[in-house]
Amino acid sequence: MNANTQTRAAPGAPSRLSPKLVLGVFLVLLAAAPLVLPEFYVTLLNYVGLSALVALGLVLLTGVGGLTSFGQAAFVGLGGYTTAWLTTAQDLPGWLAFIGSSPWFTLVAGLVITATVAVILGSVTLKLSGHFLPLGTMAWGISLYFLFGNMEFLGGHGGLSGIPPVSLFGYELVNNGQFYYLVWCFVLAALFTTRNLLDSREGRAIRALKGGMVMAESMGVDTSRARMVIFVIAALHACAAGWLYAHLQRFVNPTPFGLHIGIEYLFMAVVGGAGQVWGALVGAGVITVLKQWLQDILPKVFGSAGNFEVIIFGVMMVIVLQRARDGLWPLIAGLVPVREAQKTIDPAATPLVKKPQPPMGETILEAKDVTRKFGGLVANNNMSLSVKAGEILALIGPNGAGKSTMFNQLSGVDTPTSGDVLFRGKSVAGHSSREIAGLGMSRTFQHVRLLPKMTVLENVAIGAHRRGSKGVLPAAWRLDRDEEARLLREAAVQVERVGLKDFMFAEAGSLALGQQRILEIARALCSDPCLLLLDEPAAGLRLKEKQALAELLRRLKSEGMAVLIVEHDMDFVMSLVDRVVVMEFGEKIAEGLPAEIQSNPAVLEAYLGGV
Known part of the structure; x- marks a missing residue:
């Protein structure tokens, strides 16, 4: 066995497809799309990819972390305007002129500026809770939108034009078909790194936010840092989408970065599946394609132009919230018989270091x-x-x-x-x-505080958070696998210790209340308390x-x-x-x-x- 994710089919179950096979087919279709589709649909797929980048950040921020933001379009604008100004402005200082000499340099500049702005805004906004948090994101989203339109050096409401194309290995990407592959490379990289992040110590800390600040902090999670991390990551995804948009359009103005577009991005995340990484792609595809079709069809139906598609989106949102609260992705995934991935434990992983217990008495x-x-x-x-x-x-x-x-x-x-x-x-x-x-010191709670959609093993592993050290970047690029194997091994030991071995890979929410209380004890033990x-x-x-619990406590x-x-x-x-x-x-x-x-x-x- 190893500590990687493996797939297993239950005995007697119908044959199911390998996730790698399904992913391979998707990648082949994605690569072939510009070769077989009309130019119009290639362009549409480009915009689907740009929207998916922003929606993916919202999946992490809203669906996983429980933080609602209406202001992501403003971060798209930061990425777009940074590269537009640096690549088109005249008489820049030498060091700025050097950055503006290549769109790739302006991408780095945009990411740095966006991260800085996100940290500043997040340090204020993320202290809010309840309905004040989304209202706070609306406030700075509107502020940045009007800032783009009122700054003369950014072209005012008329915007900036003449943005140069992106060059790759000396080859300019000047049409939609060429730019398509760049957009989707960004999207796939974001999907890959986000899935990796969530499948890690840092990812469990982020997911623990939905279990409540008290529980997460009691398990050693720095909730302020975790909230800031996903806020910045979501902003960086949006910035990258803005950079791509600017060089695809070769022109920017404030219109695509307003609050109404920020709400549309949130629609995409919720419709696709706010807690699902692949849901971002589904939501972006459904909303983008449907918006285009409705803009073509509805004026013919009503006999006049107007934003009738907004009404349809509103109705669709109500239906999704009532009928498919987890979004469309789980419904779509259920149509394809894919074998479910399951973690395995590496018994050869080096045990975590244990602190010596204090002397008796x-x-x-x-x-x-x-x-x-x-x-x-x-x-x-x-x-x-x-x-x-x-x-x-x-x-x-x-x-x-x-x-x-x-x-x-x-x-x-x-x-x-x-x-x-x-x-x-x-x-x-x-x-x-x-x-x-x-x-x-570690504790359980009078009212059980677990992550019901996470497995028993993952819930228990949250308790070992302080016993690991790998951060966000190693997790995103799977450089934390040795440490992850050690943490999961320790979690498995504690699950067996409390008698829940048979439920190790079951969802915590499927357990009886008494078993959930025992699970909390395993999670507490995973922190190596005295x-x-x-x-x-x-x-x-x-x-x-009760007898088994009493025996466990006597042993401790x-x-x-x-x-x-x-x-x-x-x-x-x-x-x-x-x-x-x-x-x-x-x-x-x-x-x-x-x-x-x-x-x-x-x-x-x-x-x-x-x-």
């Missing part, structure tokens, strides 16, 4: 007089507790006692109003959950599953791991833990051995019903 975690107030509500009041290496401590109490709030103070999800939290002797109050995760915080891990488990305890557990199942808790802390109304009312707690009058009255 060493105090791992200590909370000192932790208080958390939300306005006039006191959720935690002077809470103190400690957990030692090789110990299981239970934190129990009625619903609303403040247990999950306390977990958030300990793990860095929230910051105490007063008091302190020491982890391995270091104060971590006010530190981010990502920083604390890096010190060796302290586990488990929030109601036995909820939804059957008796045998014997290895020197500290475990802090919140749980309502008293039979499970009292037969497992070493000590118990009881909370009520945000305060500690008792602490001691399980037998002592079970006979404590205050606990019996407050939590166990006075029995």
Whole structure:
């Protein structure tokens, strides 16, 4: 076995095609298109390719990362205007004149300028959430559009003409058929690198954004960086499309870079399949071709010219959102019997380095007089507790006692109003959950937080994020395969460790709730922690599953791991833990051995019903 993606057909299943064969047929058809199609359709395919580049960035940004942008057309304009101005302006300084001497130099310049602008805009826009984020992208999209039209050196609303053709090995690409291959080389390179990126440590971090910031940060993912990465990549895709557009048209003006075109690009991503890489191609093809046909047909139907196609697109968007929320690509892919790709694990991959566990009995975690107030509500009041290496401590109490709030103070999800939290002797109050995760603390959640469309193996591998180091570029060009094999091997070990081996390649969303809770424990273990915080891990488990979980926790305890557990199942808790802390109304009312707690009058009255 190896760590690459392989394909397998289930025994007795109908014969299915190899993905490589299907891809090969697609590439042959793509290469032959200019040789057999009329000039009009070759031109149309060029525009499909340009739109697909922008839509692909939106698939990464919106479909995968969950960040909606209406302003991508402005980045297309940055790429187009950069090369148009540099290649046509007179009396430029020497160094700018040198850059403008070749369209390939202006491509690099455009990418640098676009990346810089994207970082500046992203540093402001990506701090917004909810409906404010798309509104923010609309704001700067409109601003850049009017900037293009109002700058005299950019030709105003009349634009810039006389843009030179692109030369390749001394050969000028002066017609649509010649330019076609350049456009589609860009598209295929973008598809290839995007698929590679998503199939990597960095890609899992990006996909984890949809599972929520709290979960991702708790697994060690720098969510701010991940959001900025996909924002910049989407902008660079759009910039490359703008560069190609300028040299294809040999003319630019602001019209193709307005907000309405940005909305059209978003339509393409959603119609094709916002979470599907190949959906960008489908969406761009459907919208571009349909737009052209409708512009030809509808004026004949209505007897006058107008933007009637916009009405059709609006209706189509509503239908897609109602009937095919995953877009058209899954429907199209279902028509072709292609064998499903499945990852395999390389047992020979070098195991990841494990940190030594602290000595048995060493105090791992200590909370000192932790208080958390939300306005006039006191959720935690002077809470103190400690957990030692090789110990299981239970934190129990009625619903609303403040247990999950306390977990958030300990793990860095929230910051105490007063008091302190020491982890391995270091104060971590006010530190981010990502920083604390890096010190060796990992957690699960009261409400399961998984990526339902990702496999069990991939979900667990998110936990090992901080144990890898390869960045975006190595991932995009598959230079991270050795590290990826090691991360997947570690994830597989943890999946087997918690008893989910038979579900390793199943989608996490297909598991029962109890199994999903166990999966969260595997993900937490994948980070190589010395302290586990488990929030109601036995909820939804059957008796045998609880017994298996208890055995796993005892094994972790014997290895020197500290475990802090919140749980309502008293039979499970009292037969497992070493000590118990009881909370009520945000305060500690008792602490001691399980037998002592079970006979404590205050606990019996407050939590166990006075029995």
